Amino acid sequence: MLDIINLIAFSGIFNVLFFWYASTKMSSKPDPIKTLIVSFVFSIPLSFLLIGVYTTMLIYAVKNGASEDAMWEYMEQEELQ
Template identity: 90%
Template structure:
């Protein structure tokens, strides 16, 4: 669980920093504060999607009696097929 929280936090930080950096490189200079707000708005759907996928996986694991590691392995096997 801690891994997914760290991933969400890192992706949010990266998104904020990317938008802020991109705003400094544009020909028409954007307001950094507005850009920061836009980056937070774009981070929200990503965060909700990751939380939804992880929660769904854990609920399915509880119903089938599998561990979290077994569910990750199952998802990787499904990706390979």
């Protein structure tokens, strides 16, 4: 669970920094505070998507009697096929 929280935090931080950097490269030079707010708003749906995928995976694991590690391994195997 801590891994997914870290992933959400890092993706949010990356999103904020990307929008802030992109705002410095635009010719119109938007306000950095407004850019920060927009980037934060864009990171919220990403966080909900990641939480939804992780929660769905855990519910599926509980229904099948598997552990969290077994589910990650199963998902990796499915991705490789």
